[in-house]
Amino acid sequence: MAVEHDDWKPSASFSELRRRGELLRGIREYFHAEQVLEVETPMLSCAATVDPHIDSFSAEFCPVGTTVRQTVYLHTSPEFPMKRLLSAGSEDIYYLGRVFRNGEAGGRHNPEFTMLEWYRLGIDHHTLMDDVSSLLSSVTPFREVGRYSYQQLFEQHFGINPHTASDQALEKLVHEKVDASLQGLARNDWLDLLFSAVIEPELGGYENDQLEGVYVYDFPASMSALSRIMTDKSGQQVSARFELFINGVELANGYHELADGEEQDARFRNDQEARKSLGRPVYPYDQRMVDALKGGFPDCAGVAMGIDRLHMLMAQTRQIADVLAFDFHRA
Template sequence: MIPLENLRRRARLLAELRRFFVERGFLEVETPLASSEVIPEQHIEPIALADGLHFLQASPELHHKRLLCAGAGALFEITRSFRGFERGPLHRPEFTIVEWYRPGDDLAAGMALLDELLQSLLGLPAAKRTSYREAFQRTLAIDPHTVPIEQLCTLAAPLLGHPDEAELASWDRDDVLNALLSLAIEAGLGASGPELLYHYPATQAALARTALDGHGVEVAERFELYLRGIELANGYDELTDEVVLRTRLEEVNRRRVLQGSSSLPLPERLLSAMAKGRLPACTGVALGFDRLAMVAVEAREITEVVAFADS
Protein backbone atom coordinates (compact mmCIF):
# COMPACT_ATOMS: atom_id res chain seq x y z
CA MET A 1 0.00 0.00 0.00
CA ILE A 2 1.04 3.62 -0.49
CA PRO A 3 2.25 5.75 2.43
CA LEU A 4 -0.80 6.83 4.41
CA GLU A 5 0.22 10.49 4.22
CA ASN A 6 -0.03 10.27 0.41
CA LEU A 7 -3.50 8.77 0.84
CA ARG A 8 -4.50 11.62 3.15
CA ARG A 9 -3.15 14.24 0.71
CA ARG A 10 -5.09 12.56 -2.09
CA ALA A 11 -8.28 12.72 -0.01
CA ARG A 12 -7.75 16.43 0.72
CA LEU A 13 -7.23 17.10 -2.97
CA LEU A 14 -10.50 15.36 -3.81
CA ALA A 15 -12.38 17.45 -1.24
CA GLU A 16 -10.79 20.69 -2.48
CA LEU A 17 -11.51 19.82 -6.09
CA ARG A 18 -15.16 19.05 -5.37
CA ARG A 19 -15.51 22.33 -3.48
CA PHE A 20 -13.94 24.26 -6.37
CA PHE A 21 -16.62 23.13 -8.82
CA VAL A 22 -19.57 23.33 -6.44
CA GLU A 23 -18.67 26.92 -5.53
CA ARG A 24 -18.79 27.78 -9.26
CA GLY A 25 -22.26 26.34 -9.75
CA PHE A 26 -21.33 23.02 -11.38
CA LEU A 27 -23.66 20.06 -10.91
CA GLU A 28 -21.93 16.88 -9.74
CA VAL A 29 -23.17 13.84 -11.66
CA GLU A 30 -22.65 10.08 -11.71
CA THR A 31 -22.69 8.20 -15.00
CA PRO A 32 -22.37 4.50 -15.94
CA LEU A 33 -19.00 2.79 -15.73
CA ALA A 34 -20.16 0.30 -18.38
CA SER A 35 -22.19 0.94 -21.52
CA SER A 36 -23.05 -0.69 -24.82
CA GLU A 37 -21.68 2.38 -26.61
CA VAL A 38 -18.28 4.04 -26.67
CA ILE A 39 -16.57 6.91 -28.43
CA PRO A 40 -14.10 5.17 -30.76
CA GLU A 41 -10.50 6.36 -30.48
CA GLN A 42 -7.65 5.10 -32.62
CA HIS A 43 -5.10 4.58 -29.86
CA ILE A 44 -7.33 3.78 -26.88
CA GLU A 45 -8.60 0.23 -26.43
CA PRO A 46 -11.80 -0.10 -24.40
CA ILE A 47 -12.18 -3.12 -22.09
CA ALA A 48 -15.09 -5.34 -23.15
CA LEU A 49 -17.17 -7.14 -20.53
CA ALA A 50 -17.78 -10.88 -20.66
CA ASP A 51 -21.28 -10.44 -22.12
CA GLY A 52 -19.73 -9.03 -25.29
CA LEU A 53 -22.30 -6.24 -25.28
CA HIS A 54 -20.85 -3.70 -22.89
CA PHE A 55 -17.58 -1.82 -22.44
CA LEU A 56 -15.98 -0.25 -19.40
CA GLN A 57 -15.87 3.44 -20.20
CA ALA A 58 -12.57 5.16 -21.04
CA SER A 59 -14.24 8.48 -20.25
CA PRO A 60 -17.68 9.68 -19.09
CA GLU A 61 -17.78 12.01 -22.12
CA LEU A 62 -20.63 10.53 -24.10
CA HIS A 63 -22.90 10.45 -21.03
CA HIS A 64 -21.94 13.98 -20.03
CA LYS A 65 -22.81 15.27 -23.48
CA ARG A 66 -26.18 13.52 -23.38
CA LEU A 67 -26.83 15.35 -20.09
CA LEU A 68 -25.76 18.62 -21.71
CA CYS A 69 -28.19 17.95 -24.55
CA ALA A 70 -30.91 17.53 -21.92
CA GLY A 71 -30.14 20.97 -20.47
CA ALA A 72 -28.10 19.97 -17.38
CA GLY A 73 -25.82 23.00 -17.65
CA ALA A 74 -22.32 23.09 -16.16
CA LEU A 75 -21.45 19.67 -14.74
CA PHE A 76 -18.53 17.65 -13.41
CA GLU A 77 -17.76 14.10 -12.32
CA ILE A 78 -15.03 12.34 -10.37
CA THR A 79 -15.05 8.74 -11.47
CA ARG A 80 -13.10 5.66 -12.49
CA SER A 81 -12.12 5.10 -16.11
CA PHE A 82 -10.64 2.08 -17.85
CA ARG A 83 -8.29 1.58 -20.79
CA GLY A 84 -6.86 -1.71 -21.95
CA PHE A 85 -3.13 -2.41 -22.32
CA GLU A 86 -2.04 0.73 -20.45
CA ARG A 87 0.48 0.22 -17.69
CA GLY A 88 3.61 2.17 -16.76
CA PRO A 89 4.89 4.95 -14.50
CA LEU A 90 2.10 7.27 -15.73
CA HIS A 91 -0.50 4.74 -16.87
CA ARG A 92 -2.80 2.15 -15.32
CA PRO A 93 -5.73 0.29 -16.91
CA GLU A 94 -7.98 1.63 -14.11
CA PHE A 95 -7.58 5.24 -13.04
CA THR A 96 -9.42 8.21 -11.57
CA ILE A 97 -10.57 10.90 -13.97
CA VAL A 98 -12.15 14.29 -13.34
CA GLU A 99 -14.20 15.54 -16.26
CA TRP A 100 -16.23 18.73 -16.59
CA TYR A 101 -18.17 20.78 -19.15
CA ARG A 102 -19.43 24.36 -19.01
CA PRO A 103 -21.80 25.72 -21.68
CA GLY A 104 -20.80 29.09 -23.10
CA ASP A 105 -17.05 28.58 -22.65
CA ASP A 106 -14.71 28.77 -25.64
CA LEU A 107 -11.06 27.71 -25.90
CA ALA A 108 -9.75 30.69 -23.92
CA ALA A 109 -12.35 30.29 -21.16
CA GLY A 110 -11.71 26.55 -20.95
CA MET A 111 -7.97 27.10 -20.52
CA ALA A 112 -8.58 29.85 -17.96
CA LEU A 113 -10.80 27.63 -15.78
CA LEU A 114 -8.29 24.76 -15.88
CA ASP A 115 -5.50 27.19 -14.99
CA GLU A 116 -7.57 28.56 -12.11
CA LEU A 117 -8.18 25.02 -10.81
CA LEU A 118 -4.46 24.21 -10.73
CA GLN A 119 -3.66 27.46 -8.98
CA SER A 120 -6.39 26.78 -6.40
CA LEU A 121 -5.45 23.15 -5.69
CA LEU A 122 -1.67 23.29 -5.82
CA GLY A 123 -0.80 26.96 -5.37
CA LEU A 124 0.89 26.99 -8.77
CA PRO A 125 1.66 30.13 -10.79
CA ALA A 126 -0.46 31.01 -13.81
CA ALA A 127 0.09 28.63 -16.71
CA LYS A 128 2.09 29.68 -19.73
CA ARG A 129 0.17 29.52 -23.03
CA THR A 130 2.12 27.97 -25.91
CA SER A 131 0.72 27.11 -29.31
CA TYR A 132 1.55 23.75 -30.88
CA ARG A 133 3.41 25.70 -33.58
CA GLU A 134 5.48 27.60 -31.01
CA ALA A 135 6.45 24.40 -29.19
CA PHE A 136 7.80 22.83 -32.40
CA GLN A 137 9.55 26.02 -33.45
CA ARG A 138 11.16 26.36 -30.01
CA THR A 139 12.53 22.81 -29.92
CA LEU A 140 12.91 21.73 -33.55
CA ALA A 141 12.86 25.04 -35.48
CA ILE A 142 10.03 23.90 -37.78
CA ASP A 143 6.41 24.86 -38.38
CA PRO A 144 4.53 21.58 -37.81
CA HIS A 145 1.56 22.77 -39.86
CA THR A 146 3.50 23.41 -43.05
CA VAL A 147 6.81 21.51 -42.98
CA PRO A 148 7.04 18.69 -45.60
CA ILE A 149 6.51 15.21 -44.19
CA GLU A 150 9.89 14.16 -45.60
CA GLN A 151 11.58 16.65 -43.27
CA LEU A 152 9.47 15.41 -40.35
CA CYS A 153 10.59 11.85 -41.06
CA THR A 154 14.24 12.92 -41.20
CA LEU A 155 13.88 14.50 -37.76
CA ALA A 156 11.99 11.53 -36.33
CA ALA A 157 14.18 8.72 -37.71
CA PRO A 158 17.00 8.90 -35.12
CA LEU A 159 14.47 9.19 -32.28
CA LEU A 160 12.73 6.04 -33.52
CA GLY A 161 15.89 3.97 -33.88
CA HIS A 162 16.31 4.61 -37.60
CA PRO A 163 13.41 2.53 -38.95
CA ASP A 164 13.70 1.39 -42.54
CA GLU A 165 12.13 3.39 -45.34
CA ALA A 166 9.21 1.00 -45.72
CA GLU A 167 8.22 1.45 -42.08
CA LEU A 168 8.52 5.22 -42.23
CA ALA A 169 6.49 5.27 -45.45
CA SER A 170 3.64 3.52 -43.61
CA TRP A 171 3.36 6.41 -41.15
CA ASP A 172 1.11 9.35 -41.88
CA ARG A 173 1.84 12.95 -40.94
CA ASP A 174 0.10 12.76 -37.57
CA ASP A 175 2.01 9.60 -36.64
CA VAL A 176 5.30 11.42 -37.17
CA LEU A 177 4.14 14.61 -35.41
CA ASN A 178 2.97 12.57 -32.41
CA ALA A 179 6.33 10.79 -32.26
CA LEU A 180 8.22 14.09 -32.35
CA LEU A 181 5.98 15.62 -29.70
CA SER A 182 6.39 12.59 -27.43
CA LEU A 183 10.11 12.01 -27.91
CA ALA A 184 11.55 15.47 -28.51
CA ILE A 185 9.19 18.08 -27.06
CA GLU A 186 7.05 16.82 -24.16
CA ALA A 187 9.89 16.49 -21.66
CA GLY A 188 10.46 20.24 -21.84
CA LEU A 189 6.82 21.27 -21.53
CA GLY A 190 5.93 22.76 -18.15
CA ALA A 191 9.55 22.60 -16.99
CA SER A 192 9.34 25.84 -14.99
CA GLY A 193 5.59 25.83 -14.23
CA PRO A 194 2.28 24.78 -15.79
CA GLU A 195 2.12 25.12 -19.58
CA LEU A 196 -0.96 24.95 -21.78
CA LEU A 197 -0.34 23.65 -25.30
CA TYR A 198 -3.10 24.63 -27.73
CA HIS A 199 -4.08 24.76 -31.44
CA TYR A 200 -3.11 21.26 -32.50
CA PRO A 201 -3.27 20.31 -36.20
CA ALA A 202 -6.84 20.14 -37.52
CA THR A 203 -6.28 16.46 -38.35
CA GLN A 204 -5.90 15.86 -34.59
CA ALA A 205 -9.13 17.61 -33.64
CA ALA A 206 -10.82 14.42 -32.37
CA LEU A 207 -14.03 15.83 -30.80
CA ALA A 208 -12.97 19.48 -30.92
CA ARG A 209 -14.05 22.27 -33.25
CA THR A 210 -11.61 23.59 -35.83
CA ALA A 211 -10.91 27.24 -36.65
CA LEU A 212 -8.40 29.41 -38.47
CA ASP A 213 -5.47 30.62 -36.37
CA GLY A 214 -3.66 33.93 -36.73
CA HIS A 215 -1.63 32.50 -39.62
CA GLY A 216 -4.68 31.48 -41.63
CA VAL A 217 -4.13 27.77 -40.88
CA GLU A 218 -6.99 25.52 -39.83
CA VAL A 219 -6.24 24.20 -36.34
CA ALA A 220 -8.01 22.16 -33.68
CA GLU A 221 -9.56 24.12 -30.82
CA ARG A 222 -8.07 21.76 -28.24
CA PHE A 223 -5.51 22.13 -25.47
CA GLU A 224 -3.43 20.04 -23.08
CA LEU A 225 -1.91 20.98 -19.74
CA TYR A 226 1.66 19.94 -18.96
CA LEU A 227 3.73 20.18 -15.82
CA ARG A 228 7.31 18.88 -15.59
CA GLY A 229 6.85 17.04 -18.87
CA ILE A 230 3.72 15.23 -17.67
CA GLU A 231 0.39 15.69 -19.43
CA LEU A 232 -2.23 16.33 -16.74
CA ALA A 233 -5.34 17.31 -18.70
CA ASN A 234 -6.86 17.42 -22.16
CA GLY A 235 -9.56 19.89 -23.23
CA TYR A 236 -11.74 20.68 -26.25
CA ASP A 237 -13.86 23.54 -27.45
CA GLU A 238 -16.43 20.89 -28.23
CA LEU A 239 -17.66 19.99 -31.69
CA THR A 240 -21.47 20.30 -31.77
CA ASP A 241 -22.11 19.20 -35.38
CA GLU A 242 -23.45 15.62 -35.41
CA VAL A 243 -22.71 15.07 -39.11
CA VAL A 244 -19.05 16.05 -38.77
CA LEU A 245 -18.68 14.00 -35.58
CA ARG A 246 -20.15 10.90 -37.20
CA THR A 247 -17.77 11.28 -40.14
CA ARG A 248 -14.79 11.60 -37.81
CA LEU A 249 -15.78 8.55 -35.74
CA GLU A 250 -16.30 6.46 -38.87
CA GLU A 251 -12.80 7.47 -39.99
CA VAL A 252 -11.42 6.44 -36.59
CA ASN A 253 -13.00 3.00 -37.00
CA ARG A 254 -11.54 2.72 -40.49
CA ARG A 255 -8.08 3.46 -39.11
CA ARG A 256 -8.58 1.02 -36.23
CA VAL A 257 -9.32 -1.78 -38.69
CA LEU A 258 -6.27 -0.88 -40.79
CA GLN A 259 -4.03 -1.15 -37.71
CA GLY A 260 -5.49 -4.54 -36.76
CA SER A 261 -7.94 -3.40 -34.07
CA SER A 262 -11.68 -3.96 -34.08
CA SER A 263 -14.30 -1.49 -35.19
CA LEU A 264 -16.31 -0.10 -32.27
CA PRO A 265 -20.02 0.76 -31.95
CA LEU A 266 -20.79 4.43 -32.43
CA PRO A 267 -22.53 6.42 -29.67
CA GLU A 268 -25.84 6.54 -31.54
CA ARG A 269 -27.86 7.95 -28.64
CA LEU A 270 -25.47 10.88 -28.32
CA LEU A 271 -25.41 11.43 -32.08
CA SER A 272 -29.22 11.36 -32.14
CA ALA A 273 -29.40 14.01 -29.41
CA MET A 274 -26.85 16.16 -31.23
CA ALA A 275 -28.75 15.79 -34.50
CA LYS A 276 -31.64 17.59 -32.85
CA GLY A 277 -29.33 20.54 -32.24
CA ARG A 278 -29.35 20.27 -28.48
CA LEU A 279 -25.63 20.14 -27.59
CA PRO A 280 -24.76 23.68 -26.49
CA ALA A 281 -21.48 25.35 -27.37
CA CYS A 282 -19.17 24.42 -24.51
CA THR A 283 -15.67 23.46 -23.48
CA GLY A 284 -14.91 20.13 -21.83
CA VAL A 285 -11.82 19.00 -19.93
CA ALA A 286 -10.59 15.61 -18.69
CA LEU A 287 -8.03 15.69 -15.88
CA GLY A 288 -6.01 12.69 -14.77
CA PHE A 289 -6.49 12.86 -11.01
CA ASP A 290 -3.81 10.26 -10.21
CA ARG A 291 -1.25 12.37 -12.07
CA LEU A 292 -2.44 15.47 -10.23
CA ALA A 293 -1.87 13.62 -6.95
CA MET A 294 1.61 12.66 -8.16
CA VAL A 295 2.46 16.33 -8.64
CA ALA A 296 1.02 17.23 -5.24
CA VAL A 297 3.23 14.74 -3.35
CA GLU A 298 6.17 14.94 -5.77
CA ALA A 299 5.86 11.26 -6.69
CA ARG A 300 7.58 9.71 -9.70
CA GLU A 301 5.03 6.97 -10.43
CA ILE A 302 1.28 6.52 -10.15
CA THR A 303 1.85 3.54 -7.86
CA GLU A 304 2.89 6.01 -5.16
CA VAL A 305 -0.55 7.69 -5.06
CA VAL A 306 -3.05 4.82 -5.45
CA ALA A 307 -4.02 2.73 -2.44
CA PHE A 308 -3.51 -0.68 -4.01
CA ALA A 309 -0.95 -0.62 -6.79
CA ASP A 310 -0.73 -4.41 -6.87
CA SER A 311 -4.35 -4.89 -7.96
Protein backbone atom coordinates (compact mmCIF):
# COMPACT_ATOMS: atom_id res chain seq x y z
CA MET A 1 0.00 0.00 0.00
CA ALA A 2 1.37 3.39 -0.98
CA VAL A 3 2.34 5.70 1.86
CA GLU A 4 0.98 9.24 1.77
CA HIS A 5 3.94 11.55 2.22
CA ASP A 6 1.82 14.72 2.38
CA ASP A 7 -0.49 13.70 5.22
CA TRP A 8 1.15 16.37 7.34
CA LYS A 9 -0.90 18.94 5.43
CA PRO A 10 -4.29 20.17 6.69
CA SER A 11 -7.37 18.29 5.55
CA ALA A 12 -9.40 21.49 5.11
CA SER A 13 -8.60 24.33 2.72
CA PHE A 14 -7.57 27.68 4.13
CA SER A 15 -10.74 29.24 2.71
CA GLU A 16 -12.76 26.83 4.88
CA LEU A 17 -10.56 27.48 7.90
CA ARG A 18 -11.22 31.21 7.46
CA ARG A 19 -14.95 30.48 7.19
CA ARG A 20 -14.72 28.45 10.40
CA GLY A 21 -12.95 31.24 12.25
CA GLU A 22 -15.61 33.72 11.16
CA LEU A 23 -18.37 31.30 12.20
CA LEU A 24 -16.93 30.88 15.71
CA ARG A 25 -16.47 34.63 16.06
CA GLY A 26 -20.06 35.25 14.90
CA ILE A 27 -21.45 32.80 17.44
CA ARG A 28 -19.59 34.49 20.26
CA GLU A 29 -20.70 37.93 19.08
CA TYR A 30 -24.34 36.79 19.04
CA PHE A 31 -24.22 35.54 22.62
CA HIS A 32 -22.27 38.58 23.78
CA ALA A 33 -25.00 40.82 22.37
CA GLU A 34 -27.61 38.62 24.07
CA GLN A 35 -25.74 38.85 27.40
CA VAL A 36 -25.27 35.09 27.60
CA LEU A 37 -22.15 34.13 29.56
CA GLU A 38 -19.56 31.85 27.98
CA VAL A 39 -18.39 29.16 30.43
CA GLU A 40 -15.70 26.51 30.42
CA THR A 41 -16.39 23.11 31.96
CA PRO A 42 -14.07 20.17 32.77
CA MET A 43 -13.12 17.96 29.86
CA LEU A 44 -12.08 15.19 32.27
CA SER A 45 -14.59 13.78 34.73
CA CYS A 46 -15.00 10.84 37.09
CA ALA A 47 -18.41 10.27 35.43
CA ALA A 48 -19.30 9.49 31.83
CA THR A 49 -22.26 9.31 29.51
CA VAL A 50 -24.75 6.51 30.06
CA ASP A 51 -26.54 7.12 26.76
CA PRO A 52 -27.03 3.63 25.29
CA HIS A 53 -25.69 4.73 21.90
CA ILE A 54 -22.66 6.86 22.82
CA ASP A 55 -19.30 5.62 24.12
CA SER A 56 -16.82 7.64 26.19
CA PHE A 57 -13.04 7.77 25.98
CA SER A 58 -11.38 6.75 29.24
CA ALA A 59 -7.97 7.62 30.64
CA GLU A 60 -6.06 7.09 33.89
CA PHE A 61 -5.09 9.77 36.36
CA CYS A 62 -1.88 8.75 38.15
CA PRO A 63 -0.89 11.09 41.00
CA VAL A 64 2.89 11.54 41.12
CA GLY A 65 4.58 9.53 43.86
CA THR A 66 1.67 7.12 44.39
CA THR A 67 0.43 3.86 42.96
CA VAL A 68 -3.13 5.16 42.72
CA ARG A 69 -4.89 4.76 39.40
CA GLN A 70 -8.14 6.64 38.90
CA THR A 71 -10.22 6.14 35.76
CA VAL A 72 -11.47 9.39 34.26
CA TYR A 73 -13.49 10.11 31.12
CA LEU A 74 -13.35 12.74 28.40
CA HIS A 75 -16.68 14.53 28.27
CA THR A 76 -19.12 13.73 25.46
CA SER A 77 -21.03 16.94 26.21
CA PRO A 78 -20.70 19.85 28.65
CA GLU A 79 -24.32 19.35 29.76
CA PHE A 80 -23.85 17.93 33.25
CA PRO A 81 -21.47 20.58 34.66
CA MET A 82 -23.48 23.30 32.92
CA LYS A 83 -26.57 22.12 34.77
CA ARG A 84 -24.63 22.23 38.01
CA LEU A 85 -23.80 25.87 37.24
CA LEU A 86 -27.48 26.59 36.55
CA SER A 87 -28.51 24.98 39.84
CA ALA A 88 -25.88 27.07 41.64
CA GLY A 89 -27.46 30.28 40.33
CA SER A 90 -25.85 31.17 37.02
CA GLU A 91 -27.68 33.23 34.43
CA ASP A 92 -28.04 32.19 30.77
CA ILE A 93 -24.85 30.36 29.75
CA TYR A 94 -23.20 28.81 26.71
CA TYR A 95 -20.25 26.54 25.93
CA LEU A 96 -18.35 26.47 22.64
CA GLY A 97 -15.57 23.91 22.42
CA ARG A 98 -14.41 20.37 21.89
CA VAL A 99 -16.17 17.22 23.04
CA PHE A 100 -15.14 13.59 22.53
CA ARG A 101 -17.03 10.45 21.52
CA ASN A 102 -15.44 7.07 20.95
CA GLY A 103 -16.50 5.41 17.72
CA GLU A 104 -16.32 5.88 13.99
CA ALA A 105 -14.05 8.33 12.21
CA GLY A 106 -14.70 9.42 8.65
CA GLY A 107 -17.64 10.75 6.68
CA ARG A 108 -19.72 12.90 9.02
CA HIS A 109 -17.95 11.85 12.24
CA ASN A 110 -14.73 12.65 14.05
CA PRO A 111 -13.88 11.36 17.56
CA GLU A 112 -13.31 14.95 18.71
CA PHE A 113 -15.59 17.67 17.42
CA THR A 114 -16.89 21.13 18.27
CA MET A 115 -20.16 21.52 20.13
CA LEU A 116 -22.17 24.60 20.97
CA GLU A 117 -24.50 24.18 23.92
CA TRP A 118 -26.55 26.86 25.62
CA TYR A 119 -29.28 27.31 28.21
CA ARG A 120 -31.91 30.01 28.55
CA LEU A 121 -33.80 30.56 31.80
CA GLY A 122 -37.57 30.82 31.99
CA ILE A 123 -38.45 29.52 28.51
CA ASP A 124 -39.65 26.26 26.98
CA HIS A 125 -38.40 24.35 23.92
CA HIS A 126 -40.75 26.18 21.54
CA THR A 127 -39.32 29.57 22.48
CA LEU A 128 -35.84 28.08 22.25
CA MET A 129 -36.52 27.22 18.60
CA ASP A 130 -36.92 30.97 17.99
CA ASP A 131 -33.53 31.54 19.59
CA VAL A 132 -31.87 28.84 17.47
CA SER A 133 -33.26 30.39 14.28
CA SER A 134 -32.12 33.84 15.42
CA LEU A 135 -28.57 32.60 16.05
CA LEU A 136 -28.33 30.77 12.73
CA SER A 137 -29.70 33.76 10.82
CA SER A 138 -26.98 35.90 12.37
CA VAL A 139 -24.05 33.68 11.33
CA THR A 140 -25.13 32.13 8.01
CA PRO A 141 -27.82 32.51 5.32
CA PHE A 142 -30.60 30.59 7.07
CA ARG A 143 -34.36 30.55 7.09
CA GLU A 144 -36.81 28.41 8.96
CA VAL A 145 -39.27 26.64 6.65
CA GLY A 146 -41.41 24.63 9.04
CA ARG A 147 -42.19 23.15 12.44
CA TYR A 148 -43.89 19.78 12.65
CA SER A 149 -44.74 17.45 15.48
CA TYR A 150 -43.35 13.92 15.31
CA GLN A 151 -46.93 12.69 14.99
CA GLN A 152 -47.70 15.00 12.04
CA LEU A 153 -44.76 13.64 10.06
CA PHE A 154 -45.66 10.00 10.70
CA GLU A 155 -49.24 10.68 9.68
CA GLN A 156 -48.09 12.44 6.48
CA HIS A 157 -45.62 9.73 5.46
CA PHE A 158 -47.21 6.55 6.77
CA GLY A 159 -50.79 7.36 7.75
CA ILE A 160 -50.27 6.21 11.35
CA ASN A 161 -50.09 7.74 14.80
CA PRO A 162 -46.61 6.80 16.10
CA HIS A 163 -47.76 7.07 19.73
CA THR A 164 -50.59 4.57 19.43
CA ALA A 165 -49.63 2.29 16.50
CA SER A 166 -48.88 -1.30 17.51
CA ASP A 167 -45.34 -2.68 17.43
CA GLN A 168 -46.53 -5.11 14.75
CA ALA A 169 -47.73 -2.26 12.55
CA LEU A 170 -44.39 -0.47 12.92
CA GLU A 171 -42.47 -3.65 12.11
CA LYS A 172 -44.61 -4.16 9.00
CA LEU A 173 -43.86 -0.63 7.81
CA VAL A 174 -40.11 -1.12 8.35
CA HIS A 175 -40.26 -4.31 6.29
CA GLU A 176 -42.08 -2.43 3.52
CA LYS A 177 -40.13 0.83 3.56
CA VAL A 178 -36.66 0.05 4.95
CA ASP A 179 -35.47 -3.56 5.27
CA ALA A 180 -37.55 -6.72 5.09
CA SER A 181 -34.91 -8.80 6.89
CA LEU A 182 -35.00 -6.97 10.24
CA GLN A 183 -36.52 -8.86 13.14
CA GLY A 184 -37.04 -8.60 16.91
CA LEU A 185 -36.28 -4.93 17.45
CA ALA A 186 -37.63 -2.74 20.25
CA ARG A 187 -40.41 -0.23 19.59
CA ASN A 188 -38.11 2.81 19.56
CA ASP A 189 -35.84 1.04 17.08
CA TRP A 190 -38.72 0.54 14.63
CA LEU A 191 -39.66 4.21 15.02
CA ASP A 192 -36.06 5.37 14.60
CA LEU A 193 -35.63 3.33 11.42
CA LEU A 194 -38.77 4.76 9.85
CA PHE A 195 -37.82 8.30 10.83
CA SER A 196 -34.16 8.17 9.79
CA ALA A 197 -34.63 6.25 6.54
CA VAL A 198 -37.83 7.80 5.20
CA ILE A 199 -38.63 11.11 6.91
CA GLU A 200 -35.27 12.63 7.85
CA PRO A 201 -33.77 12.82 4.30
CA GLU A 202 -36.66 15.08 3.24
CA LEU A 203 -36.36 17.57 6.10
CA GLY A 204 -35.00 21.02 5.29
CA GLY A 205 -33.02 21.96 2.22
CA TYR A 206 -30.52 24.21 0.49
CA GLU A 207 -31.89 26.73 -1.99
CA ASN A 208 -30.22 29.76 -3.59
CA ASP A 209 -27.20 29.51 -1.25
CA GLN A 210 -29.55 29.51 1.74
CA LEU A 211 -29.87 26.85 4.43
CA GLU A 212 -33.49 25.89 5.08
CA GLY A 213 -34.37 24.39 8.45
CA VAL A 214 -37.23 22.24 9.71
CA TYR A 215 -37.95 21.66 13.40
CA VAL A 216 -39.47 18.40 14.64
CA TYR A 217 -40.95 18.46 18.16
CA ASP A 218 -43.00 16.36 20.60
CA PHE A 219 -41.13 13.10 20.20
CA PRO A 220 -42.55 10.00 21.94
CA ALA A 221 -42.26 10.03 25.73
CA SER A 222 -39.98 6.98 25.51
CA MET A 223 -37.43 9.20 23.72
CA SER A 224 -37.36 11.87 26.42
CA ALA A 225 -33.60 11.59 27.22
CA LEU A 226 -33.01 14.56 29.58
CA SER A 227 -36.17 16.46 28.70
CA ARG A 228 -39.47 16.82 30.52
CA ILE A 229 -42.49 14.74 29.62
CA MET A 230 -45.60 16.80 28.86
CA THR A 231 -49.15 16.27 27.59
CA ASP A 232 -49.88 17.55 24.08
CA LYS A 233 -53.15 19.05 22.83
CA SER A 234 -54.62 15.62 22.13
CA GLY A 235 -53.86 14.36 25.65
CA GLN A 236 -50.89 12.23 24.52
CA GLN A 237 -47.74 12.17 26.66
CA VAL A 238 -44.74 13.39 24.63
CA SER A 239 -41.16 14.52 25.18
CA ALA A 240 -40.73 18.27 25.52
CA ARG A 241 -37.88 18.39 23.01
CA PHE A 242 -37.07 19.19 19.39
CA GLU A 243 -34.53 18.46 16.69
CA LEU A 244 -33.53 20.77 13.85
CA PHE A 245 -32.82 19.38 10.38
CA ILE A 246 -31.22 21.12 7.42
CA ASN A 247 -30.92 19.37 4.07
CA GLY A 248 -31.65 16.01 5.69
CA VAL A 249 -29.00 16.46 8.40
CA GLU A 250 -29.74 16.68 12.14
CA LEU A 251 -28.04 19.84 13.38
CA ALA A 252 -29.43 20.57 16.86
CA ASN A 253 -31.24 18.81 19.70
CA GLY A 254 -33.08 20.90 22.29
CA TYR A 255 -35.01 20.20 25.50
CA HIS A 256 -37.31 21.83 27.97
CA GLU A 257 -35.00 20.53 30.66
CA LEU A 258 -36.01 17.94 33.23
CA ALA A 259 -35.80 19.48 36.72
CA ASP A 260 -36.69 16.40 38.80
CA GLY A 261 -33.56 14.87 40.35
CA GLU A 262 -35.29 11.66 41.40
CA GLU A 263 -36.63 11.11 37.89
CA GLN A 264 -33.21 11.86 36.38
CA ASP A 265 -31.58 9.36 38.73
CA ALA A 266 -34.07 6.69 37.61
CA ARG A 267 -33.47 7.47 33.94
CA PHE A 268 -29.71 7.17 34.37
CA ARG A 269 -30.12 3.79 36.04
CA ASN A 270 -32.39 2.63 33.22
CA ASP A 271 -29.79 3.77 30.68
CA GLN A 272 -27.14 1.76 32.50
CA GLU A 273 -29.36 -1.32 32.28
CA ALA A 274 -29.89 -0.65 28.57
CA ARG A 275 -26.13 -0.45 28.00
CA LYS A 276 -25.66 -3.69 29.92
CA SER A 277 -28.29 -5.47 27.81
CA LEU A 278 -26.56 -4.25 24.63
CA GLY A 279 -23.20 -5.58 25.83
CA ARG A 280 -21.69 -2.09 26.03
CA PRO A 281 -19.49 -0.74 28.84
CA VAL A 282 -21.49 0.49 31.82
CA TYR A 283 -20.08 3.82 32.97
CA PRO A 284 -20.65 5.68 36.25
CA TYR A 285 -23.15 8.51 35.82
CA ASP A 286 -22.81 12.04 37.18
CA GLN A 287 -24.24 11.84 40.70
CA ARG A 288 -23.23 15.46 41.33
CA MET A 289 -25.53 16.59 38.53
CA VAL A 290 -28.38 14.54 40.00
CA ASP A 291 -27.70 16.14 43.41
CA ALA A 292 -27.75 19.57 41.75
CA LEU A 293 -31.21 18.88 40.32
CA LYS A 294 -32.42 17.69 43.72
CA GLY A 295 -31.07 20.88 45.27
CA GLY A 296 -33.20 23.03 43.00
CA PHE A 297 -32.99 23.51 39.24
CA PRO A 298 -34.41 26.55 37.43
CA ASP A 299 -37.04 26.35 34.71
CA CYS A 300 -35.02 26.48 31.50
CA ALA A 301 -34.50 25.12 28.02
CA GLY A 302 -31.20 24.03 26.51
CA VAL A 303 -29.88 22.96 23.11
CA ALA A 304 -26.76 21.35 21.69
CA MET A 305 -25.60 22.08 18.14
CA GLY A 306 -22.85 20.42 16.12
CA ILE A 307 -20.64 23.19 14.75
CA ASP A 308 -18.76 20.88 12.38
CA ARG A 309 -22.10 19.80 10.89
CA LEU A 310 -23.17 23.42 10.52
CA HIS A 311 -19.87 24.21 8.78
CA MET A 312 -20.34 21.17 6.52
CA LEU A 313 -23.81 22.40 5.55
CA MET A 314 -22.42 25.85 4.79
CA ALA A 315 -19.61 24.33 2.70
CA GLN A 316 -21.99 21.85 1.03
CA THR A 317 -19.81 18.85 1.83
CA ARG A 318 -20.56 15.49 3.45
CA GLN A 319 -16.95 14.93 4.52
CA ILE A 320 -16.08 16.31 7.95
CA ALA A 321 -12.40 16.31 6.98
CA ASP A 322 -13.19 19.19 4.60
CA VAL A 323 -13.96 21.52 7.54
CA LEU A 324 -11.29 20.45 10.07
CA ALA A 325 -7.70 21.64 10.10
CA PHE A 326 -6.66 18.04 10.78
CA ASP A 327 -9.20 15.23 10.88
CA PHE A 328 -8.63 12.11 12.99
CA HIS A 329 -6.63 10.34 10.27
CA ARG A 330 -4.13 13.23 10.22
CA ALA A 331 -4.14 13.96 13.95
